[in-house]
Amino acid sequence: RDDCHGYLVGEPHQGVPYMFQMMNEARLMVAGNATATAAVAYQESLAYARERTQGRTSGAKDPKTPQRPIVEHADVRRMLLRQKAIVEGASSLLLYSARCVDLAHYATEEAERDRAALLLDTLTPIAKTFPSEFGFESNALAIQIHGGYGYSSEYLPEAWLRDQKLNSIHEGTTGIQGMDLLGRKVRAKGGAGLSVLTSEVRKAIDAARSAAVSAPWCDRLAEEVDRVEAVTRKLAELGESNPDQMLWHSDDYMTMTSILVVGWRWIEMATAAQKGIAEGRDLDFYRGKLQAAQYWIMTEVPRIRAL
Numbered sequence: 001r002d003d004c005h006g007y008l009v010g011e012p013h014q015g016v017p018y019m020f021q022m023m024n025e026a027r028l029m030v031a032g033n034a035t036a037t038a039a040v041a042y043q044e045s046l047a048y049a050r051e052r053t054q055g056r057t058s059g060a061k062d063p064k065t066p067q068r069p070i071v072e073h074a075d076v077r078r079m080l081l082r083q084k085a086i087v088e089g090a091s092s093l094l095l096y097s098a099r100c101v102d103l104a105h106y107a108t109e110e111a112e113r114d115r116a117a118l119l120l121d122t123l124t125p126i127a128k129t130f131p132s133e134f135g136f137e138s139n140a141l142a143i144q145i146h147g148g149y150g151y152s153s154e155y156l157p158e159a160w161l162r163d164q165k166l167n168s169i170h171e172g173t174t175g176i177q178g179m180d181l182l183g184r185k186v187r188a189k190g191g192a193g194l195s196v197l198t199s200e201v202r203k204a205i206d207a208a209r210s211a212a213v214s215a216p217w218c219d220r221l222a223e224e225v226d227r228v229e230a231v232t233r234k235l236a237e238l239g240e241s242n243p244d245q246m247l248w249h250s251d252d253y254m255t256m257t258s259i260l261v262v263g264w265r266w267i268e269m270a271t272a273a274q275k276g277i278a279e280g281r282d283l284d285f286y287r288g289k290l291q292a293a294q295y296w297i298m299t300e301v302p303r304i305r306a307l
Helices: 015-051 074-106 110-146 157-167 174-185 188-210 215-241 243-247 250-278 283-300
Strands: none
Touching (some): 074 250, 074 283, 110 250, 174 250, 188 250, 215 250, 250 283
16 A cells, blocks of 8 residues: 555675575575485385395295395395485584584684684585485485385375475575585685585594594595595686586586585594494494495495596
């Protein structure tokens, strides 16, 4: 009725920077959704594999021999291990990002607040993308483990698979996140974004060595940190003269960096697990952590070279 009012929030012409404060928080919320969607599929797969029977012990010819639960089948175990590595790696990444949010706001020293904010900015596109894209693989594996049941709507995995696909689309598609990471975040403040991230990875590798985590795991991750830095420098140089050529590589760059970052989270978890085993606590839990860490670092991290 001609009595509408608009109020300026903040300074004029700063709408987009203000919006991204909200948007980056929303991206971490999407990461939480994506991690949960992948995690529930993993838990459902594990429960199903323990109760679903199929086949008998190798060499057993007596048809009366009890059938085995499919969790004992090698390929099912492979799929479950991959789900575990993705889900727990994503959980660790998301929790670490949340810690950065707290430190960026509440750390007592200004330098620590600034460092946490820079690290959070660098991690946000990765934290949004990894659970969405690799989480989709976890959901697809859940359907595979369930077999034909997984494809039917009487079981939940098929619905979760569709739910997960949304997470790579909204609040910035995977392509947008890749361009943000390569075009802005790792190059922020003269490359300080990448520098603060790789310094944290190297710090974690040093701690892992001190805790007697497997030397080949530490060596592999250290080698790939150097490779990611070299690739970033090369792409940044390319971007100075031809930004489009640089950004053509942004999707592979996102995948490569995500694998490295989750390798970092796993080497930290391996360090904690090694200490827990040394103290004789929760041995099965910690051995499971070490097996998933070994899988990620020795199977996934070598993909960085090809990417």
